[in-house]
Amino acid sequence: MTQTQQIVEDTRFKKRFMTRLFAVLAGGTFLDGYILGIIGPVTAVLQHELNFSALQVGLLAAMTMIGMLIGAPLGGWATDKWGRKPLFIIDIALFVVASVLQFFVGSAELLMFIRFVMGLAIGCEYSVSWPMLSEFAPSRSRGRLMSINQFAFFGGFMVAYALAFYLSAIGVSWHLILGSSTVLAVALLLGRIGLPESARWLWSKGRQDEARAIAHKYMDGPATIADFGRASQEAERVRFVEIFSKENIRSTAFISIFWFCNVLPYFGISTFAGAVLSQYGLADGLAGGVGLSMVAVLGVALTMLLIDKAGRRILTAPPQWIMLGIFLMLGLWSSAPSWLVLVLFLLFSLLSAVNGVLTSVYPSELFPTAVRGIGTGFAAAFSRLGAALGTFLLPAGIEALGISTVLLMLAGVVAVGAIVSQIWAPETKGKSLSAVSH
Numbered sequence: 415m416t417q418t419q420q421i422v423e424d425t426r427f428k429k430r431f432m433t434r435l436f437a438v439l440a441g442g443t444f445l446d447g448y449i450l451g452i453i454g455p456v457t458a459v460l461q462h463e464l465n466f467s468a469l470q471v472g473l474l475a476a477m478t479m480i481g482m483l484i485g486a487p488l489g490g491w492a493t494d495k496w497g498r499k500p501l502f503i504i505d506i507a508l509f510v511v512a513s514v515l516q517f518f519v520g521s522a523e524l525l526m527f528i529r530f531v532m533g534l535a536i537g538c539e540y541s542v543s544w545p546m547l548s549e550f551a552p553s554r555s556r557g558r559l560m561s562i563n564q565f566a567f568f569g570g571f572m573v574a575y576a577l578a579f580y581l582s583a584i585g586v587s588w589h590l591i592l593g594s595s596t597v598l599a600v601a602l603l604l605g606r607i608g609l610p611e612s613a614r615w616l617w618s619k620g621r622q623d624e625a626r627a628i629a630h631k632y633m634d635g636p637a638t639i640a641d642f643g644r645a646s647q648e649a650e651r652v653r654f655v656e657i658f659s660k661e662n663i664r665s666t667a668f669i670s671i672f673w674f675c676n677v678l679p680y681f682g683i684s685t686f687a688g689a690v691l692s693q694y695g696l697a698d699g700l701a702g703g704v705g706l707s708m709v710a711v712l713g714v715a716l717t718m719l720l721i722d723k724a725g726r727r728i729l730t731a732p733p734q735w736i737m738l739g740i741f742l743m744l745g746l747w748s749s750a751p752s753w754l755v756l757v758l759f760l761l762f763s764l765l766s767a768v769n770g771v772l773t774s775v776y777p778s779e780l781f782p783t784a785v786r787g788i789g790t791g792f793a794a795a796f797s798r799l800g801a802a803l804g805t806f807l808l809p810a811g812i813e814a815l816g817i818s819t820v821l822l823m824l825a826g827v828v829a830v831g832a833i834v835s836q837i838w839a840p841e842t843k844g845k846s847l848s849a850v851s852h
Contacts, residue, residue, distance in 0.1 A: 431632050435550060436559060438605040439543040440566040442506065443774075445602065446536045447570025449478060449595055450681070451707070453529075455578040456588045463588070464522040472806040477526045479681070479802030481533020482540070483795045489538030490791020491654060494784065498546040499611040505538035506603045513596040517589050537798065541791035548778030548786075549614040550633060553846045556779070557721035563774040565714040568767060571684065572707030614847070618783040657781070657789045665780040666789060668838040672730070673773045673797035675831025679741070679824040680766045682804030683759070684710075690759075690808075690817065706763040713767030721771065725843040730772050733765040734832035740765075741825035748818045769831075773797065779842045800827075 457471045466474065485505075493501040512531040519525045544563060551559045574595075581591050610632060616625040657666045683690050684706055717729060740758050744750065750758075781789030811820045 428632060432550065434605065435609060436547065436562060438602055438609070439502070439547050440562045441598070441602045441605070442502070442536075442539040442543045443563040444566035444570035445509065445595065445598055446539065447567035447572075448574040448598065449529075449532055449536070450475075451571035451574030452578045452592060452595065453478075454575060455582050456591055459582060459588050460522075460525075464525070466522060469810055470522065472809045474522075474526055474529065476802040476806035477529040478533035478536070479798045479805065481530040481535075482537035482798035483533075483802065485534035485537025486541050486791040486794035486798065487537075487654070487788065488534075488791070490541035490787040490789065490794075492538070493542040493545065493787035493791075494615075497611050498542050498549075498615055498787075499609065501538055501542040502546065502609075503603070503606055505535045505542065506599060506606060508538075509535035510596065510599045510603055513593060513599050516593040516595075519589070533798075537791070537794060540794040541787045544774060544778045544790050545615075545781075545786040546612050548847065549612045549783070552634065553844060555722060556847075557726065557775055557843065558718050560775045560778060561714060561718040561721055561771045564767065564771040565711065565718065567770070568707055568710040568714055572711060575707060614783050654788055654792075656785045657792055662781065662785065662789065664838060666792065668834060668840075669773075669777050669780060669789070669793040670796040671834045672769075672776070672831055672839070673793050674800035675734075675827050675834070676766060676769045676773055677797050678800035678804040678827050679737075680763075680770070680804070681801040682808035682824070684763070690812070706759065709760045709763045710767035710770075713764040714771055717768045717771040721775070722843060725841050726772060726775065727839050727841045729768055730839040731832055731835040733768045734828055734835055737762055737765050738825055738828045738832055741821050741828060745818050745822035745825060776842075779845075779847065780840070783847070 453475055457466070457474070460466050460474070461471060489501055489505060509532055512528050512535065515528050516525070519528060544560070547563070548556060548560060577594070578591050582588070610628050611624070613625040613628040613633065616622075616628065656662060721729060740762050744755065744758055777790040777793050778786060808820065811823070
């Protein structure tokens, strides 16, 4: 084989590897969206067969978020200490076990526990897959490639919601509907076997020879090694408190608050889309949930096209100010025509998705290698607190306070996110990880 042929073959090998890596890591985010989207359409059946109250329905939807709340920081600490490779195998294996158990569950309490365990696994997934993806992605296209995570999430949510609605309508058992996630989880587990450790993480641990070998085999070797920067000097600083140090506290605060304020209204409204839209006289069911998700997918696709050209900051604060206006209008104008209400909710879903992309990009860019997993895990956990509050309180809130009051409360949440982003959101377009995180 000539030198030219060898270069061509190496290039093809690296492209195949990157395609596989992105597929199995984005697949974990797709799985996150899938298990969250699958629950909404079967809640009516669960209420009948397992005697769920309205409050228990909200709690069931929130259990996955609570699991993420614990799993994300634990997974972040573990992946920074022991590496990306062990954790992205362990977390998906745990999910396989929990998913299989859904076929056999027979009580409300056990189902809640299983959903909690699934949340633990997905929380770990956030902490390991996003850092790993960013550590292999080229700087010039990192934003677009990281956007795949959010595209995968909304795609998973939409597919699951539509599938669950259809299968439930034709009488398929809710055990089979919820357990359908097993197929995807097993495929992801098989696809991850044999993938390498992150070269950047190895370098940060002082294992330079292993890092060089992986960088040359799977990445742009010389350029990647040159960008490792100060990572080797931080090998022993795998401590949770580091994300609150003077070097990292601003990134921690910005990412956590921004993410929290993005997911709280989105999860509450999207999970119970039919119930929310019915408050304004709009049709319940498939059209509501899938419609919002389809628009969200469009928002992610547009962001993928723009993020490495327009930059991060312009896609962060401005959409939040517009969403604030949407919630204020919906909350204060209770007699708004149905067509306008629908347009406003669709616009909210689009803009929330734009912001959602940034919640998957900023954590992996702003935290240094030594605490990238911990930082991402903490921010993910904090955000899942918001998601849990949104899914748990929204049904009860509408019942007790009315939709107008609930939307005005959501406007307050969005306002906090907009202010924080306006002040702290940085521009990281085109910068290497070393340049951004130091």
